Amino acid sequence: DGGITQSPKYLFRKEGQNVTLSCEQNLNHDAMYWYRQDPGQGLRLIYYSQIVNDFQKGDIAEGYSVSREKKESFPLTVTSAQKNPTAFYLCASSMARDRGQDEQYFGPGTRLTVT
Amino acid sequence: AQRVTQPEKLLSVFKGAPVELKCNYSYSGSPELFWYVQYSRQRLQLLLRHISRESIKGFTADLNKGETSFHLKKPFAQEEDSAMYYCAPPYFPGANNLFFGTGTRLTVIP
Numbered sequence: 001d002g003g004i005t006q007s008p009k010y011l012f013r014k015e016g017q018n019v020t021l022s023c024e025q026n027l028n029h030d031a032m033y034w035y036r037q038d039p040g041q042g043l044r045l046i047y048y049s050q051i052v053n054d055f056q057k058g059d060i061a062e063g064y065s066v067s068r069e070k071k072e073s074f075p076l077t078v079t080s081a082q083k084n085p086t087a088f089y090l091c092a093s094s095m096a097r098d099r100g101q102d103e104q105y106f107g108p109g110t111r112l113t114v115t
Numbered sequence: 116a117q118r119v120t121q122p123e124k125l126l127s128v129f130k131g132a133p134v135e136l137k138c139n140y141s142y143s144g145s146p147e148l149f150w151y152v153q154y155s156r157q158r159l160q161l162l163l164r165h166i167s168r169e170s171i172k173g174f175t176a177d178l179n180k181g182e183t184s185f186h187l188k189k190p191f192a193q194e195e196d197s198a199m200y201y202c203a204p205p206y207f208p209g210a211n212n213l214f215f216g217t218g219t220r221l222t223v224i225p
Contacts, residue, residue, distance in 0.1 A: 035215075040124060042217035043159075043201060090159065103149060104203075106159040 003027045006091050006107035013085075013114050021076045021110045023091030030096040032074035033104065034058075034066065036087040043090065049074055050096050078112060085114045118142070119185075119202050121216035128192050129224045136187040136219045138176075138202030148185040150176055151215070153199040162187075162200070172196070192223045 004025040013019045023032065034046040035058075045058030049068040063082025068074055074093075078085045088111050092104040118141045128134045140148065152162040163171045165178050165185060176187045185202060202216040 042121075043215040045215075092159075103161040103164065104151075108158055 004091065004093055004105050004107045006089075006110050008110060009108065011110055011112045013112070015114055016080045017114075018077055018079050019085075019112065019114075021078065021089055021091075021112070023074045023076065023107060024072055025093040025105070026072060027093055027105060028071070029093035029105070030071070031094045032068065033092040033094075034064070034074070034076045035090045035092065036060070037090055037109070038087050046076065046089075078114075085112060087112060119148070119204050119216040121200075121202055121219050123219050124217065125220050125222070127222045127224055130194055131191050134189050134192040134196070134221065134223075136200050136202075136221065138185045138187065138216060140183050140185060140204060142204070147204070148176070148178065149203045150174070150185075150187050151201040151203060153201070154195075155198070159201070192221075194223050194225055197221055197223045
């Protein structure tokens with residue numbers, strides 16, 4: 001454990017509010033990722049970033065936004081436009097290599113509940 | 116798009132029985148695949164990677180290019196193997212690929 005942290009562990013919000021999930025890593029990894037994990041649907045990629053000040057949409061980016069101002073940090077904002085935001089959110093990081101990624105290291109996750 | 120497919124969402128086996136979790140991939144080139152595991156109340160973590168050809172916790176995974184598969188196998192399942200297992204390809208910059216399979220929940224029955 002350690003190396004990549006997410007906070008808070010549980011988060012509750014009212015519908016219509018934006019909320020930002022924190023992800024920090026001290027592994028000196030170039031690449032960082034955000035996934036959501038839903039029962040029966042496995043892991044789905046929201047956004048990823050290969051380098052500071054650059055990020056790309058994953059498979060389900062609608063209603064989410066990210067920033068990568070520092071190598072260590074990759075916060076995810078769940079906006080009010082996300083139609084089904086209640087989920088378990090996982091952040092991960094990895095070394096980036098020219099021909100492919102190394103293994104991903106995962107944070108403990110944040111469970112977001114929107115009512 | 117480059118894909119991995121895990122056809123079984125749920126798999127139950129008895130303790131001591133062999134277990135095989137299926138993973139098929141649909142992209143060309145030299146695949147470098149991974150298996151990740153998520154035990155109850157623990158972080159998702161790497162179980163093994165194809166390139167290392169090692170056995171972890173009794174699990175092995177052989178890449179079969181003819182069948183485009185990377186099935187995870189263990190000859191004798193243990194109760195502590197009960198977990199969620201994900202197959203994953205590497206990411207290639209510029210590609211539009213799904214990183215992880217949808218996962219298989221393995222339950223080992225005592």
